[in-house]
Amino acid sequence: MPSGLSCPIPISEYPSVTMAHGAGGKMTHQLIEKIFMTAFDNPLLKTRHDGAVFQPEPGKLAFTTDSYVVRPLFFPGGDIGSLAVNGTVNDLAMCGARPLYLSAGFILEEGFSIESLWRIALSMRQAADQANVLIVTGDTKVVDKGKGDGIFINTAGIGQIEHAENIAPQSVRAGDAILLSGDIGRHGIALLAARAELNFETTLESDCADVSGLVLHLLRAGIPIHCLRDLTRGGLAAAVIEISESAGVAIEISESDIPIHQDVRGACEIIGLDPLHIANEGRFIAFIPQKYADTCLALLKEDPLGQDARIIGHVQHADSCLVTLISKIGGTRLLTLPSGELLPRIC
């Protein structure tokens, strides 16, 4: 699917979404056929049935969902469409699954630009092609003006698990090394800058990307991964704390081993937020047995998405579920979940 295709609906005639586009009649039919069937085109979708039917390979499957309400819709390094594909693909990857199929549910606000919808649908297709997934089933609803915010997208995903590891918080063990796939905070800060909420000049782009290839690279090399988690809402801090609680283990993280771009650091100082709380959309942590840590690090660094990977901490031999951060000057503090609203509408 080449980018830059012009919108198949004549936008001079139909510039924006109307309530009729959601009513199940001719306009709904036109919107689905011209925009979504054209952009997502694949044999499973083409059956035009109430769902997609497929035959999986033998083995386990992963199933996940996310809704996307990000503002602005288009931001440096991505848009709500690429985010809606990559975010769900990454959740499948965090289960150690090879992403297969996505669903796409759209909630459109009356008055939303048809041309923007087409751009977003094309962006979804491009991200899906890159991640080697098909968007095979979908749904479109329209809400009255003032009852939505342009566009919300939900994607659900199915992935195939092709290994024998049980990748889950419950598999984390004392002694595990914790690897971080790259520098943190780009997505959140790029969005804040795009919203002009920051008096801060930056060329930072979101890290929004499909990390499933990177995860499959580790699995295919035989790394016995215990757990994976992408660093979305709540950032690195929330990911580590949630796994510590779900696994019932204590964790120690070294602040000086966490790569942070100077613009992220600068922006966080200005707005008074901790970079560890900022959302990412192409970064994850991996819990693996210590003896595989160096091999795993080398494998991560072979991929451009993992070139700044680091070993940032370990699971401790302790009974608590505390997460301790060793600061750059050697002090320690307990990491806690952020309270309050932080950065709204970041994903």
Add this chain to the structure above:
Amino acid sequence: MPSGLSCPIPISEYPSVTMAHGAGGKMTHQLIEKIFMTAFDNPLLKTRHDGAVFQPEPGKLAFTTDSYVVRPLFFPGGDIGSLAVNGTVNDLAMCGARPLYLSAGFILEEGFSIESLWRIALSMRQAADQANVLIVTGDTKVVDKGKGDGIFINTAGIGQIEHAENIAPQSVRAGDAILLSGDIGRHGIALLAARAELNFETTLESDCADVSGLVLHLLRAGIPIHCLRDLTRGGLAAAVIEISESAGVAIEISESDIPIHQDVRGACEIIGLDPLHIANEGRFIAFIPQKYADTCLALLKEDPLGQDARIIGHVQHADSCLVTLISKIGGTRLLTLPSGELLPRIC
């Protein structure tokens, strides 16, 4: 899961959804643990991982999604929660699949009542129990006040196909009988009445229900179903027209064989809508070889949900994709997709 459980979040302290509930920190954690983990409780969900991992039986799977934006949230015969479960379960059933798992994505508006959220979550659990599906993975987002409408829910579903039929529009054949599972128009008219948009007294309830058991009953009895379609947005007319176009066949429907409750008929006369265009949430049509029509009808009538089932038409031996309605007085007219907005926010 008994109904009527009191809300696990103290609503005097936390009466409504705040932006912090969507920020990925403590409040998000509390909302998910207290409301969704409590209401949906099951082992797959309890792994608290980025997705649910399961081992399907050998065979094909169906995958589908729908978003739900219905107004009002609570209506006679259901609410947005039961609708979000039954609607997606029914889409799986229309693929001939036994529903297995659902995902649930919530988009909450700042200020939405926590108590209503709990009621809706409990209603989802009850509908899921009735349909014998588990809600195994989910997501919650919060949007600013005025940028949403209380609550939108997306569900995606996975179902197992346990037969050799290829249930799809492309399997429809000339001569097929078309069966309707019950009377039409209750859902749409019950919603209109609940919105007080009708000067019309009625005790009608929505037909919102899980029809998967009814479909599986037909399949297990060996009925070689060619195609199924539930009669949601756009009603019976849209369903028949869409299948005629996807299958490339002409269809003839007999108006006098379509059961319609007198209150639906009366309301439609007042508002000037055709009952064939009104949405249903517990009715479907089945395309089956003519020689199985009577057996299939008898099987449908064995179930309370199918007690008013009828044979309403046939697929014709013709080259066009026209849908012809034979009126009660013997005239014919072509059925067309409704244009315009009809009934907004009906599902």
